Amino acid sequence: MHIPSVASAARARLRHHAILGSFLGLVLAPTLAAALYLFTIADDQYTSTVGFAVRSEDSGSALDFLSGFGGLSGMPASGTASDTDILYQFIQSQELVQRISDQLKLKEIYSKPSFDPVFAFSPEDEIEDLVDYWKRMVRISYDSTTGLIELRVHAFEPRDAQIIAQTILGESTRMINELSAIARADATRYAREELDKAVERLREQRVAVTEFRSRTQIVDPSADIQGQMGLLYTLQEQLAAANIDINLLRQTTQPNDPRITQNERRIAVIEELIQREREKFGMGGDTDGKASDYSTLVGEYERLTVDREFAEKSYLAALANYDAALADAQRKNRYLAAYIRPTLAEKSVYPQRGLLTLLTGGLALLLWSIGLLVYYSVRDRR
Structure with missing residues (x-):
């Protein structure tokens, strides 16, 4: 055992x-x-810190009452949170990395250590590898409740870190300006389209009125018809006077009196003229079957006038709505507000050797x- x-x-x-x-x-x-x-x-790593937020100017306008003209267009309500979300993704995108790499030669900056297989970047790697490395060297902090973005940019030289941070800030500002320009274009595009349609409609109606005047040789049928009515009234007065004269002659002279014959001819001429004038107004018996009488011309002119007045009012409404949309778009301008400018490091903080050990x-x-x-x-x- x-x-x-x-x-x-x-x-x-x-x-x-x-x-x-x-x-x-x-x-x-x-x-x-x-x-x-x-x-x-x-190798030592230096950091540059930058913080910014997207802000939007938005104020009321004295032209807001013009929105009642049809609601042709309007500036959509825009939240800076969505703009910040776009910016947050843009900072981590290959597009931004490529832009900054073209400006600053990122591969050279991040491959400065002579031998550092862990923290240094290999200059032979492709852009996709640089994007992955970028996410390690540019730490982004985003508070969705306040819309604040803070970046901690790492580099092997203090000045390199600050330059990269400044370039990120510049490209982010450019992105926000592009978003703002797109928003303004979208806000006024529909109002501009409606204004163009109103201008074209007004032009067509004015051309139609001009063609009517050229065809009929009448500037304003309303004014012309007043003159024709005056002539008709004068002829009717003359006809009445002639009838009175011939009746008096028949009562006081012989039937073969030449003055009776002369008055009968005068009455016939006046009646013929009255008949012609009445035919012009569409009040006569037989017409030539053409739409050339005054009633037809006046009806056509009134229709053209109504269409032209409607086109003018539509144009004024579209113009006011476009001006209101343009002013509203200008007031709702986005901009990037930096609350921390890119800092310049004085000592190395990274890599945190003790912590990593x-x-x-x-x-x-x-x-x-x-x-x-x-x-x-x-x-x-x-």
């Missing part, structure tokens, strides 16, 4: 040595390697502990 006890103690010592060896190899060695790399190889050691210890627990769990089941 004594010999098995001695053998069991020997196996325990071997197991303990194996556990100690695994601890040294899996926990202590990675921690020391990480510390050696961080404190002797990794502790995290490496802690992670290695956690993994080693989990493996040890799994080992003992499997061993106990045998």
